[in-house]
Amino acid sequence: MTQQENTPLLDVRSVTMAFGGIVAVRDLSFTVTKGEILALMGPNGAGKTTTFNLIAGALLPTSGQIFFDGRDITQTKPDARCKAGIARTFQITQPFDELTVVENVMVATMPYHSSMSQMRKDARRYVQMVGLAERADVMAKGLSTGQRKRLELARAMATRPKLLLMDEVTGGVDQKSIPGLLDLVKSLRDEGQTLIIIEHNMRVINELSDRAIFMNRGARMVEGTPHEVAGHPQVVDLYLGEGGGHA
Numbered sequence: 001m002t003q004q005e006n007t008p009l010l011d012v013r014s015v016t017m018a019f020g021g022i023v024a025v026r027d028l029s030f031t032v033t034k035g036e037i038l039a040l041m042g043p044n045g046a047g048k049t050t051t052f053n054l055i056a057g058a059l060l061p062t063s064g065q066i067f068f069d070g071r072d073i074t075q076t077k078p079d080a081r082c083k084a085g086i087a088r089t090f091q092i093t094q095p096f097d098e099l100t101v102v103e104n105v106m107v108a109t110m111p112y113h114s115s116m117s118q119m120r121k122d123a124r125r126y127v128q129m130v131g132l133a134e135r136a137d138v139m140a141k142g143l144s145t146g147q148r149k150r151l152e153l154a155r156a157m158a159t160r161p162k163l164l165l166m167d168e169v170t171g172g173v174d175q176k177s178i179p180g181l182l183d184l185v186k187s188l189r190d191e192g193q194t195l196i197i198i199e200h201n202m203r204v205i206n207e208l209s210d211r212a213i214f215m216n217r218g219a220r221m222v223e224g225t226p227h228e229v230a231g232h233p234q235v236v237d238l239y240l241g242e243g244g245g246h247a
């Protein structure tokens with residue numbers, strides 16, 4: 001490997017995020033290399049979504065630094081991080097309800113095209129990829145939860161990110177839609193897309209990710225292969241202690 005290939009795409013260094021007395025993320029450090037799929041795991045309130053907010057720039061950390069593609073982005077605004085190549089999906093989906101599915105995705109393809117027809121064509125391609133072609137011209141408010149998750153994914157993919165953050169893409173989705181979503185993420189992985197996924201579904205984590213970090217109370221508790229993490233005594237204790245967890 002060359003030196004450049006060794007440089008992590010994302011480098012989170014000792015990041016802490018405190019909301020008053022609540023320390024949502026505590027001295028968290030990790031890196032992600034190009035083409036890797038990292039799973040962030042942990043019980044409710046562990047700090048997973050907050051970590052995404054810090055990477056995407058919705059929150060500025062209380063302390064610590066974040067490097068992306070070799071640049072310090074700790075204080076960079078969210079739109080500049082998006083331009084730099086960081087995209088995310090939201091745990092609670094946030095489409096423009098009064099726009100159609102295609103129009104929602106067009107917003108994301110805008111920077112790449114000078115004409116509306118090009119934008120629309122490109123957007124339709126992403127809508128098709130996520131399996132929403134039949135709903136392409138329906139207003140986003142008419143979508144089911146699973147379809148909204150797919151739209152989120154299409155919007156994030158359409159920005160052609162270097163790093164894609166997926167917050168519980170399978171959460172709240174009906175069981176029969178999960179294999180399709182899994183296949184979609186696998187095809188992204190096969191194209192070399194770098195991903196961080198927040199997931200509670202252990203099967204999804206096992207099938208998709210190269211490495212997993214288990215967070216608890218804002219801090220990294222265990223790191224390893226999905227198999228190692230799932231079998232770690234502390235992880236087993238925590239999930240069993242929660243009544244079986246979410247797997």
Ligand SMILES: Nc1ncnc2c1ncn2[C@@H]1O[C@H](COP(=O)(O)OP(=O)(O)OP(=O)(O)O)[C@@H](O)[C@H]1O
Pocket residue numbers: 019022023024042043044045046047048049050051091
């Ligand atoms: N904006 C905020 N203001 C105050 N507290 C917050 C804020 N955002 C998150 N928190 C708190 O930080 C902690 C971590 O929350 P976070 O949403 O990151 O957890 P999570 O791991 O994503 O959990 P879940 O699995 O339920 O989605 C929680 O105690 C939460 O209440």
Ligand SMILES: [Mg+2]
Pocket residue numbers: 048049050091
């Ligand atoms: Mg969350």
